[in-house]
Amino acid sequence: SSAGFITVVPDYIGFGSSADQFHPYYVEEATANAVIDNLRAAAELAAEKKVKFNERLFLAGYSQGGYATMAAHKYIEEMGLADFDLIASFPAAGGYDIKEMQEYFFSQTTYDQPHYLAYVALSYRTYYDWPENALSDFFNEPYPTAIPGLFNGTNGPGTINGMLTENVQELVTSGLILNIDTDAKYGYLVDAFEENSLTDWAPAVPMFMYHGDADTTVPHINSVSTYEQLIQNGASPTVLTMTTLPGADHGSGI
Numbered sequence: 001s002s003a004g005f006i007t008v009v010p011d012y013i014g015f016g017s018s019a020d021q022f023h024p025y026y027v028e029e030a031t032a033n034a035v036i037d038n039l040r041a042a043a044e045l046a047a048e049k050k051v052k053f054n055e056r057l058f059l060a061g062y063s064q065g066g067y068a069t070m071a072a073h074k075y076i077e078e079m080g081l082a083d084f085d086l087i088a089s090f091p092a093a094g095g096y097d098i099k100e101m102q103e104y105f106f107s108q109t110t111y112d113q114p115h116y117l118a119y120v121a122l123s124y125r126t127y128y129d130w131p132e133n134a135l136s137d138f139f140n141e142p143y144p145t146a147i148p149g150l151f152n153g154t155n156g157p158g159t160i161n162g163m164l165t166e167n168v169q170e171l172v173t174s175g176l177i178l179n180i181d182t183d184a185k186y187g188y189l190v191d192a193f194e195e196n197s198l199t200d201w202a203p204a205v206p207m208f209m210y211h212g213d214a215d216t217t218v219p220h221i222n223s224v225s226t227y228e229q230l231i232q233n234g235a236s237p238t239v240l241t242m243t244t245l246p247g248a249d250h251g252s253g254i
Contacts, residue, residue: 005058006042006046006051006053008038008039008042009038010034010035010037010038010068011034011038012024012030012031012034012068013030013034019153022122022123022126022127022151023123024123024126024127025064025119025120025123026064026067026095026098026120026123026196027123027124027127027196028071028074028195028196028198030127031067031068031071031072032068032071032072032074032075033075034068035059035068035069035071035072035075036072036075036076036081039057039081039084040081043083043084055083055084055085056085056087057076057081057084057085057086057087058087058088058089058090059072059073059086059088059089059090059091060089060090060091060092061090061091061092061094062092062093062094062253062254063092063093063094063217063218063250063254064094065092065094066091066092066093066094066096067091067094067095067096067198068094069089069090069091069092069094070089070091070094070096070198070207071198072089073086073089073091073203073205073207074198074201074203076205077201077203077204077205078201086205087205087206088205088206088207088208089203089205089206089207089208090207090208090209090210091207091208091209091210092209092210092211092253092254093210093211093212093215093218093223093250093253093254094218094222094223095218095222096197096198096199096222096223096226097197097198097199097222097225097226097229098120098192098193098194098196098197099190099193099194099197100197100221100222100225100226101218101219101222102180102193104219104221104222105117105168105172106168106172106176106177106180108168109167109168109169110166110167110168111166111168112161112166112216112217113157113161113217114160114161114164114165114166114171115150115157115160115161115164116217117138117171117172118139118143118147118150118151118160118164119151121135121138121139121147122135122147122148122151124189124192128188128192130188135147135148136173137173137175137176137185137186137189138172138173138176138189139171139172139173140170140171140172140173143164143165143171146163147164150163150164176189198226199226199229199230199233200233201230201233202230202233202234202235203230203235203239203240204235204239205239206239206240207235207239207240207241208241208243209223209226209227209240209241209242209243210223210242210243210245210253211223211224211242211243211244211245211253212244212245212246212247212248212249212250212252212253213244213245213246213247213248214247214248214249215248215249215250215253216249216250217249217250218250220244223242224242224244227240227242
């Protein structure tokens with residue numbers, strides 16, 4: 001605020017006053033709406049407190065926040081947002097292409113942050129109201145039985161990682177790894193991944209993407225391929241830029 005900005009930090013669904021709901025992790029619609037609704041609330045509060053602002057809007061976020069930033073940018077371009085003029089966005093190190101993220105994970109022997117896989121699976125099962133046994137399509141026992149109890153609001157990522165396994169083939173069923181794109185029984189999962197991937201549009205307002213090339217938590221290639229897809233969709237290289245942060249991993253890249 002000392003620099004003249006009104007700063008708005010969205011409280012995603014599943015936290016704060018909506019803690020009774022399970023967080024829709026990496027769900028495009030719910031994520032974008034959380035940002036948009038908070039901006040609308042901030043505008044209402046500004047009017048109530050007689051705080052004037054020039055309607056110039058900048059969006060920025062890192063990791064999941066990078067995904068949220070791009071999702072909100074996409075929403076604003078497609079749906080509009082009264083009382084705001086989007087000037088630019090700065091999404092960094094987000095997993096924008098969910099389907100490609102799945103392909104990356106399944107190609108790995110080990111992954112040191114398995115809680116991310118469990119979090120997405122449990123989030124999607126809850127948000128889309130899939131049957132409770134849907135987790136058994138994804139994970140080998142004892143993990144599908146254990147996972148719902150791990151995300152109890154008190155366990156942190158490190159604790160959950162310790163209760164899972166970093167070995168991808170021990171965690172994920174061989175049927176899913178081998179047949180996700182060919183077996184119709186997994187079609188609902190592929191559809192959800194593709195529905196929530198931010199690769200089906202082309203920004204017309206400046207968007208500056210950033211990602212460290214040593215990132216193995218959210219792979220750098222995901223930003224590169226998303227950038228290339230958005231350019232292929234019609235985005236101008238003068239509007240959309242991709243900046244690689246040499247040697248930065250997911251922690252240092254921020």
